[in-house]
Amino acid sequence: MAFEAMTPAPQGSDTLVTDTTTASFRQDVLAESTKRPVLVDFWAPWCGPCKQLTPVIEKAVKAAAGKVKLVKMNIDEHPQIPGQLGIQSIPAVIAFQNGQPVDGFMGALPESQVTAFIERLVGPLGPGATAELLDEAAALLAGGDAEGAAQIYSEVMAQEPDNVAAIAALAKLHVDAADYEGARHILAMAPAGKENDPALAGARAALDLAEKAGAVGDLAELERRVQADPADHQARFDLAVGLGAAGERAAATDHLIAIIKQDRAWNDDGARKQLIQYFEAWGPMDPHTVAGRRKLSALLFR
Incomplete structure (x- = not known):
């Protein structure tokens, strides 16, 4: 079953810039700020400086690539919260962390000062931020938190729709959740001209292998057949x-190597082709890929 968090926001939507109300402030700001800093932009439609600040602060938040979120509150429609916080002039931006206001500014600051304000909260912005997010997602995934990793990959895609690393990783998470249609949907978001990127090729291979695995039948019965007739x-x-679908990569490799050793031409070189597809799906640095390539080379070039 697919995780809801594994569905990325539609391209063009912005999950890092949202509106809030008095009723949803606790969830949108206080609860969210336990995960990452949340900037609350208090504004009103009649406020000229607010209109100047909007594109500046949104640009800076996007540059943070998920490290910080921007939540906007119209003080004309929702005066209670800004009143409680003592907001007397706008635009006013208050940063929340762990449910508490920790910093803020008033007025339409220039881009450099807005960026500096955000960097005080989350560290330097720039191209390295995306790489850090991808590393964080990989760490979450290694720790078993697929939903947390998927959320980060979705946020990266929302800001960088052509980020093939995030696309491939999120597609693989859909494959792992047996949501093959979702995986195809994610892979369809890949930018033109990057179809042969190794990460995307690996995700497509993983999808193909998972769908094949659904048709092979009972593994115990297959084990019995192989034991009864090693040439089957x-x-x-x-x-x-x-x-391979069950994660038994070493055993899957050994069985395919056994076929190649007995009859390389079987099924139009099908065992070797299947093994190469495994290597593609597992990735070039996976220890099973490295070991498998070594075994295959020793067999083919002996």
């Missing part, structure tokens, strides 16, 4: 596909 290449091949 189709049973061994199907077993390798099923084991």
Whole structure:
């Protein structure tokens, strides 16, 4: 079953810049600020300086690539919260962390000062921010938090729709959740001209392998068939596909190597092709890819 957090925002929408109300302030700001700093921009439609500040602060928030969120509150429609906070003139921006206001400014500051304000909260902005987010998502995934990782990948895609690393990683999470239609939807977002990017190729391979695995049947029965007849290449091949889908990468590799060793030409070199697809799906630095390539090379070039 797919995780809701694994569905990225539609391209063109901005999950990092939202509006809030008096009723939703606790959830939108106080609760959210326990995850990352939240900037609350208090404004009104008649306020000229507010209109000057809007594109500046939104640009700076986007440059932070998910490290900070911007929440906007119209004080004409929702005067209670700004009144409680003592907001007397606008535009006014208050930063919240862990449910508490920690910093702020008033007036339409220039871009450099707005950027400096955000950097005091989250550190330097710039191209490195995306790389840090991807590293954070990878760490969450390694720790078993697929939803947390998916949320970060979605945020990266919202800000950089052509980020193939985020697209590929999110597609793989859909594959892992057996949401193959969702994976195809994510992969369709890949920018033109980057279809052969290794990360995207790996995600497509993972999707293809997962769909194949659904048709191989009972693994225990396949094991029995292989034990009864080691030359039953189709049973061994199907077993390798099923084991690969179950995460048994070493065993899947060994079964395919066994087929290649016995009959390289079987099924139009199908075992070797399947093994290469595994390497593509697992990634070039995966230890099973490295070991498998070594075994394959020793067999082909002996």
